Amino acid sequence: MGQFTDLRSSDGFTFPAYIAQPAGKARGGIVVLQEIFGVNSHIRSVADGYARDGYFVVAPSTFHRVKQGVELGYGDDDMKAGFALKMEVEGLPAPGVLRDIQAAIDHAAQAGKVGIVGYCWGGLLTWRSACELNGLAAAVPYYGGGMTTPEEIARKPRCPVMVHFGNKDHWIPLDTVQAFEKAHPEVVVHMYDANHGFNCDQRGSYKAEAASVARERTLNFFGKHVG
Numbered sequence: 112m113g114q115f116t117d118l119r120s121s122d123g124f125t126f127p128a129y130i131a132q133p134a135g136k137a138r139g140g141i142v143v144l145q146e147i148f149g150v151n152s153h154i155r156s157v158a159d160g161y162a163r164d165g166y167f168v169v170a171p172s173t174f175h176r177v178k179q180g181v182e183l184g185y186g187d188d189d190m191k192a193g194f195a196l197k198m199e200v201e202g203l204p205a206p207g208v209l210r211d212i213q214a215a216i217d218h219a220a221q222a223g224k225v226g227i228v229g230y231c232w233g234g235l236l237t238w239r240s241a242c243e244l245n246g247l248a249a250a251v252p253y254y255g256g257g258m259t260t261p262e263e264i265a266r267k268p269r270c271p272v273m274v275h276f277g278n279k280d281h282w283i284p285l286d287t288v289q290a291f292e293k294a295h296p297e298v299v300v301h302m303y304d305a306n307h308g309f310n311c312d313q314r315g316s317y318k319a320e321a322a323s324v325a326r327e328r329t330l331n332f333f334g335k336h337v338g
Contacts, residue, residue, distance in 0.1 A: 231253070238272070254309075
């Protein structure tokens with residue numbers, strides 16, 4: 112359904128983003144942020160899904176500053192490679208990849224109001240975007256690894272936020288989720304009987320029921336705040 116195009120950040124850096132367009136007039140824009148596996152077939156299918164629901168979707172490559180053309184699967188070697196790339200990006204001088212996400216938001220804004228959704232590392236970046244970037248009407252992090260640390264909890268969102276967590280997620284301890292929820296009563300927090308990565312139908316942790324409910328809630332949230 113979609114295709115890649117190049118976007119330009121405020122510092123002149125050019126990076127690819129997968130663009131998926133709706134069949135008719137867009138209800139608004141959605142930025143989709145990748146896991147640590149690149150803008151792979153799963154993330155492209157997620158983008159296509161939001162396009163079918165009427166949104167103009169932009170899925171930027173958030174690895175491009177450290178490595179080009181990353182498309183990983185979900186095996187152990189892929190996990191190690193993706194984690195290493197994530198650490199490289201996290202080590203970039205501030206604002207790092209956030210300026211690329213801002214460029215993606217600005218591109219999506221041609222369709223109207225803009226929401227952002229991200230998964231795993233993309234969930235963390237979605238939270239940071241909600242707190243640091245401009246032009247967002249809503250943000251939905253899915254099981255953002257690291258977003259329940261004290262440093263991330265200290266951030267303040269600039270737009271409405273809904274978060275999805277799994278109660279069996281060994282990467283995100285329940286007590287840290289509770290601390291996040293206590294510190295941010297303005298954020299809608301949903302918990303599912305599921306593991307990390309429950310939304311991804313290419314992972315062993317995929318949980319169809321949880322993914323379906325979370326997506327319905329996300330669409331309702333975007334429908335309320337984006338269009």
